[in-house]
Amino acid sequence: MPHRVLLLDDSPDIHDLVRFGLLGEPLELRACEKARVGLAMATEWMPDLLLLDVDMPDIDGFEVCRRLKADKTTAGIQIVFLTGASSVSEKLRGLELGAIDYVTKPFDPVELRARVRSAIRTTELMNRLASETENLRASSQVLRLIAQDSPIEDVQKRLIEMAEREYPGSSASIVLLRHGQLEHTAPSFSPELRAAFERRLVRFTSGLCSSVASRGELFCQSMIATDPAWSYIRSEILQAGYVACWHVLISSAGGDVLGMFAMYHHQPLVAGDAAKLFFEQMASLLSIAAEHAQLTEQLEHRTQHDALTGLSNRLIFDNRLAIAIMAARAGGHSVGIVFVDVDRFKTINDTFGHLVGDMLLCQLSERLLAAVGDAGMVARLGGDEFAMVLDAVHDRVQAVRVGQRILEAFKAPLQLGDHELFVTVSIGLSLFPEDGQDIVTLQKNADVAMYRAKHGGRNAFQCFDRGMDATLSKRLEIEHALRSAIANGQLSLAYQPQVNGSGDIVAVEALLRWCHPTHGNIPPGEFIPVAEECGLIVPIGDWVIREAAAQWKRWNEMGLGHIRIAVNVSALQFACADFVDAIYSTLKSHGMPTQCMELELTESLLMKNPAETAMKLTALKSMGHTLAIDDFGTGYSSLAHLQRLPFDTLKIDRSFVMMIDSATSEASDKSDTAVIRAIVSMSKSMNKTVVAEGVETEFQRHFLTELGCDLFQGYLFAKPMRAEDIPKLLGSAMELFSGRAASSGADAKAA
Numbered sequence: 133m134p135h136r137v138l139l140l141d142d143s144p145d146i147h148d149l150v151r152f153g154l155l156g157e158p159l160e161l162r163a164c165e166k167a168r169v170g171l172a173m174a175t176e177w178m179p180d181l182l183l184l185d186v187d188m189p190d191i192d193g194f195e196v197c198r199r200l201k202a203d204k205t206t207a208g209i210q211i212v213f214l215t216g217a218s219s220v221s222e223k224l225r226g227l228e229l230g231a232i233d234y235v236t237k238p239f240d241p242v243e244l245r246a247r248v249r250s251a252i253r254t255t256e257l258m259n260r261l262a263s264e265t266e267n268l269r270a271s272s273q274v275l276r277l278i279a280q281d282s283p284i285e286d287v288q289k290r291l292i293e294m295a296e297r298e299y300p301g302s303s304a305s306i307v308l309l310r311h312g313q314l315e316h317t318a319p320s321f322s323p324e325l326r327a328a329f330e331r332r333l334v335r336f337t338s339g340l341c342s343s344v345a346s347r348g349e350l351f352c353q354s355m356i357a358t359d360p361a362w363s364y365i366r367s368e369i370l371q372a373g374y375v376a377c378w379h380v381l382i383s384s385a386g387g388d389v390l391g392m393f394a395m396y397h398h399q400p401l402v403a404g405d406a407a408k409l410f411f412e413q414m415a416s417l418l419s420i421a422a423e424h425a426q427l428t429e430q431l432e433h434r435t436q437h438d439a440l441t442g443l444s445n446r447l448i449f450d451n452r453l454a455i456a457i458m459a460a461r462a463g464g465h466s467v468g469i470v471f472v473d474v475d476r477f478k479t480i481n482d483t484f485g486h487l488v489g490d491m492l493l494c495q496l497s498e499r500l501l502a503a504v505g506d507a508g509m510v511a512r513l514g515g516d517e518f519a520m521v522l523d524a525v526h527d528r529v530q531a532v533r534v535g536q537r538i539l540e541a542f543k544a545p546l547q548l549g550d551h552e553l554f555v556t557v558s559i560g561l562s563l564f565p566e567d568g569q570d571i572v573t574l575q576k577n578a579d580v581a582m583y584r585a586k587h588g589g590r591n592a593f594q595c596f597d598r599g600m601d602a603t604l605s606k607r608l609e610i611e612h613a614l615r616s617a618i619a620n621g622q623l624s625l626a627y628q629p630q631v632n633g634s635g636d637i638v639a640v641e642a643l644l645r646w647c648h649p650t651h652g653n654i655p656p657g658e659f660i661p662v663a664e665e666c667g668l669i670v671p672i673g674d675w676v677i678r679e680a681a682a683q684w685k686r687w688n689e690m691g692l693g694h695i696r697i698a699v700n701v702s703a704l705q706f707a708c709a710d711f712v713d714a715i716y717s718t719l720k721s722h723g724m725p726t727q728c729m730e731l732e733l734t735e736s737l738l739m740k741n742p743a744e745t746a747m748k749l750t751a752l753k754s755m756g757h758t759l760a761i762d763d764f765g766t767g768y769s770s771l772a773h774l775q776r777l778p779f780d781t782l783k784i785d786r787s788f789v790m791m792i793d794s795a796t797s798e799a800s801d802k803s804d805t806a807v808i809r810a811i812v813s814m815s816k817s818m819n820k821t822v823v824a825e826g827v828e829t830e831f832q833r834h835f836l837t838e839l840g841c842d843l844f845q846g847y848l849f850a851k852p853m854r855a856e857d858i859p860k861l862l863g864s865a866m867e868l869f870s871g872r873a874a875s876s877g878a879d880a881k882a883a
Contacts, residue, residue, distance in 0.1 A: 134158050134160045135158065135160070135252050135255070136159070136162075136177065136179040136180050136181070137154070137159050137160065137161045137162075137179055137248065137252075138162050138163075138170065138173060138174060138177065138181070138182050138183070139161060139163040139164070139183045140163075140167065140170035140183065140188070140193075140196065141163070141183070141214060142165045142166070142185060142187075142188055143165075143185075146185070146214070147163045147165075149239075149241065150244065151163075153241030153244040154244070154245060154248060157245065157249070159248075159252070162177065166188075167188040167191035167192075167193075167195075168190060168191060171191075174209060175203070178206070179209060180209070180210065180252060181212065181248065181255060182209050182210070182211045182212070183212055183214055183235075184196060184211050184212070184213055184214065184231075185215070186213055186214065186222070193215075194225060194226065197213075197229045198229050200230075207230075210251055210252075210254060212231065212232060212234070212248070213226045213234045214239075215236060215237065216236070223280075227279060227280065232254055233247055234279075240434075243427070246423075247427070250420060250423060253416070253419075254420060257275075257416050257420070273290065274291060274294075277421075278420060278421050281424075283425075284421050287417075287418075287421040288308075288418070288421075289317075289319070291393075291414055292306065292317070292318075294414075295395055295410075296320065299397070301397075303320035303395070304393070304395050304396075305321065305329075305394050305396065306393055306418065307392045308390060308418070308422055309390055310422075314333050314391070316329050316330060316333055321372070322372060324368075324372075325368055328365060329365065335364050336365050337391075339361050341381060341389055341392060351378070351379075351380045351411055352378075352379055353376065353377065353403050354376070354379075355375065356369050356370060356375055356377060357370060362377075369396070373398050374397065375398065375399065375400055376397040376400045376401055377394055377395065378394065378395045378403050378407065378411060379393065379395075380392070380393050380394075380411040380412060380415045382415045382418045382422065383415070383419060384422075384423055385419075390418075390419060390422050391418070391422070393414050393415050395411070436448050440512075441493055441494055442497070443512045444509060444511040445511060445512065446511065446514070448509075448511060449511035449521065452521045452523070453521045453571055453574070453575075454571060456521050456523035456564075457570075457574075460523070460564055461565070465527075466525065466526055466527055466528065466531070466565070466566070467521065467523050467525075467563070467564040468508070468520070468528075468531035468562075468563055469562050469564070469574045469578045470522060470561050470578060471517070471518070471559070471560045471575075471578040472517070472538065472557050472559050473517055473557065473558050473582055473586060474496065474516035474555060474556075475555070475556045475558055475586070475591060476590075477489070477492075477516035478667075480553065484548070484551060488549060492546060493516065495546050496518075496542075496546070496555065496557075497510070500518055500520070500538065502541065503541040504537075507522050507525055507530070507534050508520050508521045508522035508523050508524055509521050519575075519578070520534070522534055528566070531561055532561070532595065535559050535595075536593060538557065538593070539557070539559065539592075539593055542554075542556055556590055557591070558585040558586035558590050558591070559585055559593040559594065560579060560582025560585055560593075560594050561578060561581055561594070561595045561596065562577035562578040562581060562595075562596040563595075563596070567596045578596065580596060580608060582594065583608065610654070610659050611666050614646075614662065614668055615668065617646055617648075618672065618675050620649075622648060623645070623675065624647065625642045625643065625679050625680060625683065625855065626642075626643045626645050626852035626854065627640040627642060627643070627683075627697075627852065627853060628640060628641050628845060628850060628851065628852040628853070629849060629861065630698070630845045631845075631849050632844075633842070633844075635849075637695070638696065639696040639698055639730065639843075640695060640696075640697055640858060641697075641698040641700075642676060642698065642699045642700075643656070644656055644672070644676060644700075645852075664702060664704065669705060670704050670708060673704075674718075676699055677699055677715060677718050677729075678718055680699050681718055681719055681721075681722040682722055683697070683855050684729075685723060688723070688724075693728070694728075696728050696730055696758065697728065697729055697730070698730040698731075698732050698760065701737075706733065706748065712751045715731075715752070716755060725756065726756035726757050727758065729758075730758040730759070730781070731757050731758070731759055733760070733761060733762060734762050734763055735762075735764055738777060745777075746777060746778075749777055753778040758780045759779040760779065760780065760781035760782070761779055761781070761782050762783050763783065763825075764782045764784055779820070780821060781822070781823055782815045782820050782822050784808060784811055784812075784822065784825060784841075785825065785826075786846075787826075788805075788808050789808070789824055789825065789836070790826060791805060791808075792808070792832045792835050805835075808836075808839065809839060812841060821842045821843065822840065823842065823844070823845060824841045824845070824846075826845075826846050827844045827845065827846030827847075827848050827849070828847050828848055832848070833848060
């Protein structure tokens, strides 16, 4: 009969995750979202195990637990709490109320399955123990020790005390396989006998376990003087006065032998049924304790190591570095910090897939470990970034040798399945105490050196130098600050109007702004290239679309919903597989019609992956979006290629508009305007709308109008402004073309 498990949690997502985690387990799972209904279900259905959320909206989990344990009919239901918190006080409160374990959210399905198995086995065992002697009821204390993550040594000590209290004068011992080695615990043995066991432990244990297994029973009893299994240590045991032994195998839930529990007697005692049951219960408790300890150690290992490569993670790296610096400061020697980044890893990942990318990282880790050797430790910080603490080098020369060994390690190709790839790395080194006195400074300087190596051509090793280009340090500072800019509300959008020949505002372009709390307004030309290089442009671009849609909704509520908002789309953002679906979902959630959002894409973006680009543009066009080519004239696209793309608008780059000079009335004949003439002529031949960016003077506007430009954008008409100023501009009768030419040019240069 399958075990009954009741899940009481107010989140349907948790229900799905638990069902997935317990898929294939021999149990019947029922779920409930309300505490009151769950209490009634528990009383009626009587589950073996209750997975109980602490934070329930109507009655919290602690009160549910208290009520169940206070009722004699439901007091035997075992309870495992699910909680997002993991404080000691909260755990103790739950355990005091009668719970046997905690699972902390978000949980790993593997961990959940292991803990449910353990809890069900605990349930089975406690049901059996309930009908046994008073002494065996102390097993609940052992289970409590296990649930409280007490050291397995404490659990073994308690079980040995229980066994020796049950059989006074006899001595209990436990042999457990842990970390690949046998561990023997027998506190009542004399030091001489314990030493004799240690010398012969592997041979003796394997022989005795084989003897028990061959008989087809978990429990076995033997006379030491005559049983061949004791030949390896017979004389020492007899000399200590023991003549008989009862022993039982300790097995895992999967049937693997974990060890042996034994009781040594000074009298030739014969075990009855009660003794056999007692020993089987001892073995079950030890099995639960051993598997729980193994699970705990595995989880602890996960928190300290990278799941893919098995290398130490940032937490261990920082701890090791802190210890190394303390030792170096006391000993007066150096410590090296090395940062390694895989060159063009994203290209490899995108080209060959994530499986090959993961294989690359694993093989790369092995080569790094071999290259560093005994000189220090290797950690994976995330993605394709690795770091080393060289705490066994004592000067710069030794540290540089390690860096050179790393470069040498990647001269040979990597065999990744069917692919043979040559991979290079960029390496940066900083040294304590020359390059920094603390962890933060040393890591920052190693990072600066690594990026210097990368920007210098890759496949290079670079030591930190105080004279390094200050712009590189500034770039790193921008990247680090930019990572928290969205969450901290530092980004905003300004809006610059686009007007037609009559001066009517027909659209606005959303322009990204960043106000840093200490550095003030940072120009887009400084932070956007950094965001594109490190990949942050994708989440930033998603935020821009969400914010623009939200602003349109606010304007729509004011009766200004006719206005179109143009947003810029980066190449990385456009390349995301879910880009089209994400835009559709965002606009739908804000009630914004697709025709009210124009997407601006650069000319160079359109040249990448032509087939995929055309497919995405067609999908966006079919949804109703207006599509514009931004900064046109700066790329290398062909007319034939452009004709195949479903775009609506061409935006002439401001660099060409700036060439229109009013110094001579013959500007229309100047060669500088030849590109603009060609762009406008080509656009008109394809029936595309032409927008001129960066219009600052009345002369430029007049000249562009004569050429046939449809829309204008620039300081002549309006600066980029706050969202709240747009309604005022739309509602006023501003004379967009008068009196602005003189001041706008100066404003543009100041901006």
